[in-house]
Every structure is written in structure tokens, then in C-alpha cells.
Amino acid sequence: MIFKYKVIDDKGQEREGTIDAISQDVAIISLQGRGFVVSSITSADKTSFLSRIITILNPVKSKEIVILSRQIATLFDAQVSALRVFRLLAGESESPILRTSLSQVADDLQGGSSISKALARHPKIFSPFYTNMVRAGEESGKLDQIFGYLADYLERTHKVSSKARNALIYPAFIVFTFVVVMILMFTMVIPRVSSILLEAGQEIPIYTKIVMGVSSILVNYGVFLLILLVVGTFFLVRFARTVGGNRYFSNLQLTIPYIGGLYKKLYLARISENMNTMLSSGISMVNALEITSTVIDNNKYKEILKKSVESVKAGSSVSESLSGHSEVPNIMVQMIKVGEETGKIGEVLKTLAGFYAREVDTAVDTLVNLIEPVMIVFLGFSVGLILTSVLVPIYNISSAV
DSSP: OEEEEEEEOTTSOEEEEEEEOSSHHHHHHHHHHTTOEEEEEEEOGGGHHHHHHHHHHSOOOHHHHHHHHHHHHHHHHTTOOHHHHHHHHHHHOSOHHHHHHHHHHHHHHHTTOOHHHHHHTOTTTSOHHHHHHHHHHHHHTOHHHHHHHHHHHHHHHHHHHHHHHHHTHHHHHHHHHHHHHHHHIIIIIHHHHHHHHHHHTOOOOHHHHHHHHHHHHHHHHHHHHHHHHHHHHHHHHHHHHSHHHHHHHHHHHHHSTTHHHHHHHHHHHHHHHHHHHHHHTTOOHHHHHHHHHHHOOOHHHHHHHHHHHHHHHTTOOHHHHHTTOTTSOHHHHHHHHHHHHHTOHHHHHHHHHHHHHHHHHHHHHHHHHHHHHHHHHHHHHHHHHHHHHHHHHHHHHHHHO
16 A cells, blocks of 8 residues: 655654555554654555546656666766665656656665665556666666666667657648548538539439448448447457457567568667667676567567577577577577677677667658658549549539530
8 A cells, every 4th residue: 555654854854755555554664664753644545546547648758767867877976875866856857757756766765675676666667677777787786887778778769769759740640630621521511512413413423422422421320430430449459458469469560561671670679779788787698588578569579589588598599599580580690699609799789779770760761751742642632532523513514504
């Protein structure tokens, strides 16, 4: 259970925060054990639903984690204690969710917890990859370097994701506007024109009949179609969250023409980047593969990495464990094999990560440059077809008169 408390510390200053304990008595004992005088303590479970709503509507952005990691690295490099680092950053954070989480991390640190364990209690903010990297830093005594690595890695990942997302904003806006305009035309303009054409009694072209039929369906059954769309989307999302659905969409993601190749390069870049970062931090190859398998979004690559973990544990090399999978290019397998033979697998993975990151950038730029002319042709054809289906019959009527 989560409890909100107000206490007075050994300097006579009032402080407040939250603590996780099995009961209120245990929470009070824990706070008193830290040298605090408890002035008030109440259960925070009644606000958990509101907290979940806030988390959904205002999640912690990846850019905020990048900045946070950079700040932590700087403060650790300046020899600031871990407790003071998280207290300071909690007070400076503009995100209420991040502020609360950092305060809880600081409370856990004051209670004797390690940084990695304290961060692991907030999996929606700090991924398993993040917490395992921090654990490696604690074991090696290089926390400032680890947080620097994390900031660099997250910054590169954020840059690629932001580029792809921003590149699709304009096409998405155009498509949305087009759909809205088409719905208005089919439900408001076409029905009026249809009544005029039917009253005239002239022969109506087949393409005009098709447009009139679509308009009639939208006018008469539009509400049912909307309900069907909502229900279908709901069940599709539920199916996507099942094991079979996740596997199906993961395979589909990699088989879509051109888009599939882009996703493959993106996942290969992430795998190489993750493993290089962890190996550079002193994490073993087996643990690096295990952690990478938990943070890769695609189920297909997740299964490949899990199989690789078992193969490596059985005595196989990483290159051997990755070979035989069509999703992993042979060039990547051969380069990893060279890295194993020369003892420079970290440098090889870094090279692969940079190569695939550049490939992703190029593919995204190409896709963006290709989307715009395709959209112009498609929108022009659609608008031209509708105008033709309306204007030609009207011209025939006027000519007959």
C-alpha cells in the first residue's frame, strides 16, 4: 500500500512524500527508523485511480528521461551524493509523475535501497534495460559514466523516433482533412445532387451510380458503420494484446513491403546499440542478450534473442546462435563472428548500430519524399473522380435542355 506522510526531520524542517508499506504501522516504523517524527500519515490508495488517469493522459516523455539521465550524470560527476541528486531533481522536475517517482526513489535510497532497485519500482518510467545498466554501474563504481551512456543512447533513440514521428505529421494531417471533406461531401453535397439527377430522368453513368450508392450507404447507415468501426477497433486491440495477436502483428510488421525493411533496420539498430552499451558497461553477453530481449518491441526478434540466450548458455557463440534466422542479415552475423574472433565484439556492435541507424535515417527520408507525390496523385484522382461523377451528368442534363 502507498501512504502519504508529513514528517519533521532532524533539522526541524517539515517534509512530505509517499512510502510503500504493507500497513500503516509498518510505514510509521520505517519513517521513525529514518530519524523522522511523523506528524501525519494517510493512505494514498484512494487517489490511485486518478493517478492512473493522469499517467495515461500525461505520460513521462522520452525526452524528459534523456534530460534526467544527463543531469544525473553531471551531478554524479560533481561528487554529489545519490540521495541529494534525486531530492534535487525531484524538486526541479516539471512533470508531476516524474517528480513523485523521483521523490519515492529518494525515499527508498534513504531507507537503504540501492539505486537500481529503487528505479526498478517504476517500470513505466525506467525500463529493465535502464535499471540493469544502473546496476552494472553500481557494481563497477562508474555510475556517472553509465548515466552518460544512457543519456547518449536514449538521445539517439529519441532522435530517430522523433524524426519518423514528425515526418508523418504532415501526411497524417492531409489524410485526416481529406477524409473529413469526403465524408461531408458524401453526406451533404452528393445527396442533393443525386435528387436532382434522379428527377431529371436522364441516363446516369455507372461511376456516378457508384458514388451515389456510397453516399446513400453513408447517409442511411453511417451511424452503424461508426459503431462497427469502434467495436472492430476494440476487438482488434484486444487481439493484438494476446500472445497469438502479438506474434501475428509482429510478423506482419516485418513483411509489409518497404515498411517491413524499415522496421527490420530499426530493430537491428536497437539490438546492436543496446548490446554495445551493456557490454561497454561490463554486463556479460548472456545478460546483455536477456535484457535486450525484454526491451525489443517486436515479438519475432524477442523470440530470436531468447533462443540465442539458450544457445549461448549451451556453449554456442553469439554469431552461431543468430545464424539461421532470416530476420538477422548474414552480414551482421559475419561481422559479429569477426568481433568474437578478434575480441572486439563491442566495437563491431557499435559499428553495426551506426550503420543501421544511418540506414533508418535514409529510409525515413526516402519514405517521406515518396509519400507526398503519392498522396498528391491519390487525392487528385479521388477528387477528380467525384467531380467528374457529378459534373458530367449535370452537363448532359443542361445539353438536353
